[in-house]
Amino acid sequence: MLPEEFRRFGHEVVDWIAGYLQHPERYPVLPKVSPGDVIDALPPQGPENGEPMEQILADFQKLIVPAMTHWNHPGFMAYFANTSPGPGILGEMLAAALNGNGMLWKTSPAVTELEQVTLGWLRDWMGLPSDWFGMIHDTASTSTMHALIAAREAADPDVHSYGGWGTSKNLIVYTSEQSHSSVEKGAIAIGIGQENVRRIPVDAEFRMRPDALEQMLRRDCDESRHPMCVVATVGTTSTTSVDPVPAIADIAKRYGMWLHVDAAYAGSAMICPEFRWAFEGCDRADSLVVNPHKWLFTPMDLSVFYTRRPDVLRRAFSLVPEYLRTDDGSRAANMMDFGVPLGRRFRALKLWFIFRYYGREALADMIRKHVAWAQELAAMIDADPDFERSAPTPFSAVCFRYRGSDEQNALLLERVNASGEVFLSHTVLCGKTVLHLAIGNMATTRAHVMRAWELIRQHADFSS
16 A cells, blocks of 8 residues: 555544544444344455455445444443543554564563553552562453463462473362453463362352352462462442452462452553552552553553562563574563463554543543442432342442343343343342443443433333
8 A cells, every 4th residue: 555545545534533532422333233134244254356445444334333243332331441532543553553562671672662651650649569570461251361470470380391290180269259250261271270269159249259269278288289269350340349348368378379350341540549448458468450441441452460579570481582582681671471362463552542542530420420320320229119239339330130030131131221222231139130331431421321321211111
């Protein structure tokens, strides 16, 4: 593509993006397509010869956009919303143009050092210890897997050389029964095995019970198993509950376990001092994950992994063939030494753009508003005789249900999502189907939340 052609179509694409971001609500938040529709609409074989960009962009608007679930839609309140605002998109565009690969300091000094600086800013905003080491992964699943690998290295260094069979087959991971599935998936991926992940019961507010954790630890130790890691969650996936990290940290210290804190969703709230109550004890963790691509309004994908023990992480991963050896001095960090990936794209650039364009206070103010609207909605649900709240609302997600059958709640969810205005998700708590409404998109306003509640009440009429 010649520069003139790139400039022409680049302007056209930016104009389209600007219009899309201005009014994402013009599209239904959930597409009206069936599985296989996109496959059937596209040619089964790729083109033998190049096609004009005009046709490619036309097909993008005709075939791709109508089949998208629009995470930028202000009515997206399922799971945990993410946002792709203008500053982050510009950062992504420039990162793609520069095409940096930060495997070594030498291969892209700016990629490595901007990541260090930007994660230092975030660490300070969150009130984490100043000596913690940070690095960027794609998602929290990858970050948690790296935490488990570091924990295994700390518990059983021989596994580095001899593999998982034998010494490490008795290593045990502990986590709440409300924790994210990535903990079990990570244990499977690194050879610990799903059966060696203990799901700890929770209390009435869906928080890990330290007494139950201690009971399982004693039983495993009596049976000659080896506690390796405990994963606490601040902001669980289903309910955003907060595990009692200080008590869990005490237990982890007594048993010599690695403590990892999953704060993928709620960790962003740490930039607001008034929410730091939820993160008490996190400074005692060995590692922690937070996803700016959730509640810090950064385009997918960007997960931040912090650890106070980077030496263990490096010991687990550093493997330097001759063709990658460098001697650049003590200040040159080679990020390939701290994780599975060798190639690392310039994710920090978009985070730097977001942080500089909005600043901490504007980002914190958006988080405060989301929490306030969630609290307001929770109070309205509590006051409505047809609905009941199913869990506490410490952050910006509300779990509730219609006072009826599971079938009625499933139908209510289907009706609301079919409106195209709102997208909610669900979970199961105490054996009952529960609706999950999470506020987290930068474009969402109080009016959108109130409209969602209006639609919910409107579609909860099961008289006909």
